[in-house]
Amino acid sequence: MSSPEKLPVVILACQIFESMLADLLPEGLAGEITYFDYGLHRLPQNLQWTLQEAIDAIEQPSLVMVGYGLCGNGLDGIKARQHTLLIPKADDCITMLLGSHKAYMREFESEPGTYYLSKGWLESGSHPLKEYHEIAEKYGPEDADWIMDQQYQHYSRLALVAHKQEDLDKYRPEAEEVARYCERWGYRYEEILGSDAYVRRLVEVAAALDRADEDFVVVPPGGAISQQQFIR
């Protein structure tokens, strides 16, 4: 069996990774790259099924860089088949945008009542304002208000996260619109500038698998991804 370094590299990633990888991927490292729709995590079973199908379709044994976190357990149970899977040991993309698990835990512990916004989540409508509109259309504004309150009243902060300042600037107007809606629960609006450091290392490890450390999950051929692997 050829050593992992010699395996062709295939990338299956959430769209959130697209701009970071465009900047960071060295020429010729990856063969096929597929980006999936932002909203797959909404129904984690969907995410699992979609990724598994894509993995199964890869013809020759490859090193598959999976551009996802555990994402609500969407990755749990995915089988590597004949491939080697490389995944960041992250709960979701917020860690990837912040640049490290440490940064994520710092934010999480300092204010657990944070609703995170990212470019991906804004573009896929995964935020309270969009949800309000969808629900109001179905149930009317009064019931929609009540439903939204039940779900979101406990949070205290709305944080826009991006790995570069340009994205913060670009998505600020949309984020502020969401923030205005969220004023009904007294949310504070903040912006957090992260970094691409984690994705940078993901790319390095894809080029040299022996560099994988406790920030990465590596699943050998025949193995499967499990929720347990993501527990630090």
Added chain:
Amino acid sequence: MSDLFEQLATVVLEGESEESPVLVRKALDEGLSPKEILENGLIVGMNEVGVRFRRGDMFVPEVLMSAEAMQMGLDVLRPMLAESNVQMMGKVMLGTVKGDLHDIGKNLVGMMCEGAGFEVINLGFNVDPEVFVEAIKEHKPDIVGMSALLTTTMRAMGYTIKAIEEAGLRDSVKIIVGGAPVDQAFSERIGADGYGANAPGAADLCKQLVGAA
């Protein structure tokens, strides 16, 4: 007669919270007992909600509306149930773990357990392990239920069980867990006594654990 039960279950399933107390009163007027109305009407409706939610056929907004419909019906029945001593199953204490602010599922579990005859103590959300420990000492529940919605926070369930063990209280309670990222395997790994896949399932589990089902 059974038609009224079916109507009530449907009203709960469809989240018609205004209709629910009206139908409950109608059923009472027709001589049906509070216990029957609760079990064959309200709970049957919420059980179906649980099934559909788990299957992905119902979503949180609809579940919330159904829960409200059940709650409004239960509010009418509550004083009568208290009188007839239906609430004798035991004491269940619920909380969402440290770092987690989600409580809809947990509140649903509370309502279903109340419907099943338990006394329910709700500690709220973002509950520290130490707070669980102190609350167990104070309230002496039969069952402690923990909820988490995030893979980031579900680990706190393990820490909480550890804290309960270290306080020498593990043997005095049954511990159950639930929430979207939780599953049977996880609950076994952390040493919980049971896992509830949805709110009605959690209530049934509680009944089993006190030896009543």
